[in-house]
Amino acid sequence: MSTASLPHAFQALLKRDLTLAVRHRAEIANTLLFFVLVTALFPLGIGPDPAVLKTVGPGIIWVAALLAALLSLDAVFRSDFEDGTLEQIMMSPHPLSVLMLAKVLAHWLITGLPLLVVAPLLGMFLGLPGIEIKTLMITLALGTPVLSMIGAIGVALTVGLRRGGMILSLLVLPLYIPVLIFSASAVNAAGAGLSISGHLSLLTALLMLSISLSPVATASALRISLN
Amino acid sequence: MNFSEFFNMGGYAFYVWTSYGIALIVLVANLLSPIYLKRKLMTDLASKARRARQQS
């Protein structure tokens, strides 16, 4: 029996996770519904004044995206941990960090990408102008992968714990703050007619940093949690 | 400068002394905590060993 090459292993893991996700389509829907619901809660809490909603809108949608990402993180390793597949993956001859990248990519395609699709709808709910909605989608495209990658580190640290979900939020949310700041202010800046190239460069830098560093951290964290 | 002037801190007495007070409380608590921990650890070890000797 020949061992598969690294690209093949990556692809196989990616395909497997996506196939499993498609079979449990309800999971995807849950994250989306949560995103929409949380966003819809804010006008109910703050009041329907369009001017206020337009000002706080980008921040609200981004916070809702953060929370939706946080809630969806448990699914990254949960089922594999419970049926022992995770340990199998860890015993593979391929570098674990690359396999982690495959898992996180699958997770983002399942939970992050749909947020992008739904964002224009939420922008409309909060009365955001077109330019802001466009910027919102760009920031979500750049930011949600970072959320998945940083979040994966947190899940890897807490996967073996009984009440890991509670601690996960505490661990991961402070690390999400830079993404939130740069994205929300990019949308606000676009709305005010200012240039957003600086914001987008910073977001891209964060993306590059997480792609290169977080799989390694996730792999180490996983090895420690499941020793 | 006499003591009451010093204590008054130019009218800001509440702010200055509350700050220093809270800092003092937290720092003293941090100092006492390992002392208490060590004592508790030692008595725990001693009582566990005593129980082990009683059983054997």
Added chain:
Amino acid sequence: MFTFFHKMASPKYFYGIAGKLIPWLGAACLITTLAGLYLGLVVAPTDYQQGDSYRIIYVHVPSAWMSLFIYMVMAIAGAIGLIWHIKLAEIISISSASIGASFTFIALVTGSIWGKPMWGTWWVWDARLTSELILLFLYLGVIALYNAVEDKRTAARATSILAIVGVVNIPIIHYSVEWWNTLHQGPTVTKFDAPSIDTSMLIPLLIMAVAFKLYYAVVLLMRARCEVLARERNTQWVKKLAGTA
């Protein structure tokens, strides 16, 4: 020299050395603290803008410095423990966590109290205060994770990873929060950013910074000794110490 480091890695040797050092460090800490407080509260002149309330600086700023310094130590010690499997490094890392969190708390509270007479409110979303708040959450995360994992060796390794991830993020968070703050607050210069500070006011500040470092050393060694006892409880030398060998 090498044998010194080799011996230091032994918990038993560390326990002994630390025990001898603590009284000396404690005495030095007490002296510098009293000197700093005297110079800061009595000798330093009153600020013409802020009156005597600026004296809060002598606990606020050193605490903020310590909160960052300790996080660095926690992360570096954690990394050393992780990479070279040195138990003592792990112990130093986790023993630092609650001390660092305490200093962060002090910095936040004193900063907030200082803000009231200056800005009229108990809290402002000033860049420094907001960064300290996030730092507090990072510390609490480390402490929570350590308490949640049963096996303390695993716990120490997990928190080391978390601390390393945190340390990489701290400059990013600092920068982003400062940037966020200037976006929304305009050109008002925060009182914490004293552009130039008079020497007579600076000296007590530096002395307090040294005093706080000595304090950290004392409490760190005390906590580390407790942690060593807990981990080595089944060894002969600990049993002898507890009088139960």
